[in-house]
Amino acid sequence: MRGYDKYAFEPFAVTVDLAVFTVRAGELQVLLVERGQAPYAGRWALPGGFVLPHESAETAARRELAEETGIVDVSGLHLEQLRTYSEPGRDPRMRVVSVAFTALVPDLPEPRGGGDAAQARWLPYGGAGALAFDHDRILADARERVGAKLEYTCLATSFCPPEFTLGELQQIYETVWGTALDRPNFRRKVLATPGFVEPVPGAARLTGGRGKPAALYRAGAATTLHPPLLRPEGRSS
Amino acid sequence: MRGYDKYAFEPFAVTVDLAVFTVRAGELQVLLVERGQAPYAGRWALPGGFVLPHESAETAARRELAEETGIVDVSGLHLEQLRTYSEPGRDPRMRVVSVAFTALVPDLPEPRGGGDAAQARWLPYGGAGALAFDHDRILADARERVGAKLEYTCLATSFCPPEFTLGELQQIYETVWGTALDRPNFRRKVLATPGFVEPVPGAARLTGGRGKPAALYRAGAATTLHPPLLRPEGRSS
DNA sequence: GCTGTTTATAGTCATTACGACTATTAAGGA
DNA sequence: TCCTTAATAGTCGTAATGACTATAAACAGC
Numbered sequence: 001m002r003g004y005d006k007y008a009f010e011p012f013a014v015t016v017d018l019a020v021f022t023v024r025a026g027e028l029q030v031l032l033v034e035r036g037q038a039p040y041a042g043r044w045a046l047p048g049g050f051v052l053p054h055e056s057a058e059t060a061a062r063r064e065l066a067e068e069t070g071i072v073d074v075s076g077l078h079l080e081q082l083r084t085y086s087e088p089g090r091d092p093r094m095r096v097v098s099v100a101f102t103a104l105v106p107d108l109p110e111p112r113g114g115g116d117a118a119q120a121r122w123l124p125y126g127g128a129g130a131l132a133f134d135h136d137r138i139l140a141d142a143r144e145r146v147g148a149k150l151e152y153t154c155l156a157t158s159f160c161p162p163e164f165t166l167g168e169l170q171q172i173y174e175t176v177w178g179t180a181l182d183r184p185n186f187r188r189k190v191l192a193t194p195g196f197v198e199p200v201p202g203a204a205r206l207t208g209g210r211g212k213p214a215a216l217y218r219a220g221a222a223t224t225l226h227p228p229l230l231r232p233e234g235r236s237s
Numbered sequence: 238m239r240g241y242d243k244y245a246f247e248p249f250a251v252t253v254d255l256a257v258f259t260v261r262a263g264e265l266q267v268l269l270v271e272r273g274q275a276p277y278a279g280r281w282a283l284p285g286g287f288v289l290p291h292e293s294a295e296t297a298a299r300r301e302l303a304e305e306t307g308i309v310d311v312s313g314l315h316l317e318q319l320r321t322y323s324e325p326g327r328d329p330r331m332r333v334v335s336v337a338f339t340a341l342v343p344d345l346p347e348p349r350g351g352g353d354a355a356q357a358r359w360l361p362y363g364g365a366g367a368l369a370f371d372h373d374r375i376l377a378d379a380r381e382r383v384g385a386k387l388e389y390t391c392l393a394t395s396f397c398p399p400e401f402t403l404g405e406l407q408q409i410y411e412t413v414w415g416t417a418l419d420r421p422n423f424r425r426k427v428l429a430t431p432g433f434v435e436p437v438p439g440a441a442r443l444t445g446g447r448g449k450p451a452a453l454y455r456a457g458a459a460t461t462l463h464p465p466l467l468r469p470e471g472r473s474s
Numbered sequence: 475g476c477t478g479t480t481t482a483t484a485g486t487c488a489t490t491a492c493g494a495c496t497a498t499t500a501a502g503g504a
Numbered sequence: 505t506c507c508t509t510a511a512t513a514g515t516c517g518t519a520a521t522g523a524c525t526a527t528a529a530a531c532a533g534c
Binding site for chain 3: 182184185211232
C-alpha cells in the first residue's frame with residue numbers, strides 16, 4: 001500500500017516526549033513539568049513539544065532538552081530514541097503521535113525554566129503520582145530500557161561527571177537496577193573490561209568522604225561491554 | 238513547551254515501514270515491493286503505508302503485514318517496533334514521519350499480492366540494490382537489531398516452523414549473524430537454557446536429510462536467555 | 475550387503491568468568 | 505590513639521564457554 005495518491009491519509013500532530021534521568025542522592029530522578037491547564041491540569045508530565053516543520057524528531061528532542069534543562073551545551077548528553085506512541089486516544093484533544101526519547105544527564109543541574117510556562121523539576125522516579133497522558137507507560141518503558149542497556153553498554157558513565165570514582169559508578173548501577181552489588185566484584189569486572197574506564201593520570205579524591213580516598217577515573221573509548229555485566233536474578237526493579 | 242495553543246504545529250503524514258525477515262535456503266531474505274512510480278520508480282522498497290485515522294502504528298503495521306504477505310492469521314507472528322524515521326527530506330514529495338517495524342516470519346509463504354499494485358517478493362538481504370527512500374538505513378538498523386536480540390532472547394524460534402530441529406535453529410543464528418557456530422556447543426547451550434525449546438513428545442525426523450535423523454523440538458515458554466548466547470568476536474555481520 | 479559419507483548426538487578438558495567471601499590499607503572522627 | 509568508614513587486594517569454588525574427539529544412525533553407491 002505504498003501509493004500516496006491511491007489512499008487518503010489523515011495528518012497527525014507529531015510531538016516528542018523526553019524521559020530525562022539523573023542519579024542524585026542515591027536516587028533515580030526524572031525531569032518533569034507540571035501541567036497548568038486541562039487536560040490533566042495539576043498533574044506532572046514528561047517535558048516535550050511539537051516537532052517543527054524543519055526538524056527531525058531527534059533535533060526537536062535535543063532542542064527541548066536544552067530548553068527544559070537550561071543546559072547550554074547539550075551536545076554531549078546521551079539522547080536516544082525510545083519508541084513511538086501512537087494509540088488513537090492517548091491525547092483526548094487530538095490525534096498526536098509522539099516519539100519518545102530517553103536522556104541521561106550526569107549530575108544535578110537544577111533546571112532553569114526556559115521561558116516556558118511550566119517549570120521543569122527533578123522528582124524521584126515514582127514519586128510524582130500518576131503522570132498525565134500515557135507518560136507513566138513511557139517512563140516505565142524508558143527505565144526498563146536504561147536498565148537493560150546498562151548491562152551490555154558503557155552507558156552508565158553518561159550519568160557521571162567527567163571524573164568519577166568506581167564507587168560512584170557502582171551507585172549508578174545500584175540505583176537504576178534497584179539492587180546492591182558486591183563492591184570488589186564490580187570493581188574487578190569494570191577494570192577487566194578494556195576501554196570502559198581509564199584512570200585519571202595522577203589523582204585520588206581526598207577531602208570528600210570519610211573512608212580511604214578513591215581513585216578517579218574517566219569514561220573510556222569503549223561503548224559496549226563484552227561480556228555483559230548482567231544484573232542479578234535475571235530481571236529486577 | 239507542552240502547550241498546544243501557544244505554538245503552531247505542522248501536520249505530518251505518518252506511515253509505517255516493515256522490515257520482514259525470513260531465513261530460506263540458508264539465506265537471510267527480506268520482503269520487498271517494487272515501486273512503479275516516481276520517486277524511485279523501479280527501485281525496491283520496504284512494504285508499508287499510511288496509518289489510518291483510527292489505527293495505532295502497531296495496528297497499521299499488522300494490517301500491512303497481512304496484506305503484503307497474504308498470510309491470513311498474522312497474529313502469531315513476531316512484530317516489533319524498530320524506531321521512527323523523521324528526517325525532513327526523507328520523502329521528496331511531502332513531510333512523512335515513518336514508524337518502522339521489524340517482523341520475523343517462519344518459513345517461505347510466497348507472498349500473495351494483496352490487491353495492491355506492487356507485488357511483494359522475497360529477496361536476499363543486500364541483493365536488491367539500493368532501496369528507495371532511506372530504506373537501506375532502516376533495513377540495516379533492523380538487521381542489527383535482530384542480530385542483537387538473538388543474543389539475549391528466544392526470538393530465533395520465530396523464524397522456525399512449529400516443529401524444528403536444533404540444526405535448523407542453529408542455521409537461523411548462523412544466517413543472521415553471518416558466522417559459523419560449533420554444533421555441539423550450540424546444542425549444549427540451547428538445551429541448558431530452560432524453556433528455550435522443548436522436545437516434541439515422540440518423534441524424530443527421518444526421511445528428510447542424508448545424515449542421522451534429528452530430534453524435533455518446539456518453542457518453549459521462555460522469552461529471554463540467561464545467560465545470553467553471545468555471538469563470537471563481539472560484533473559481526 | 476558392505477562401505478563410505480553425512481549429520482546428529484555424547485562427551486572431554488582447559489580456560490575464563492563470576493558469586494561469595496576475607497584481608498588489608500588509608501583516610502576522618504571521637 | 506583507637507574506632508569507624510570506605511577503597512582496594514586477593515582467595516576459592518563453581519558455572520559457563522571454546523575447542524575439541526568420539527560415537528551413532530541414516531542414505532548413496534558400489
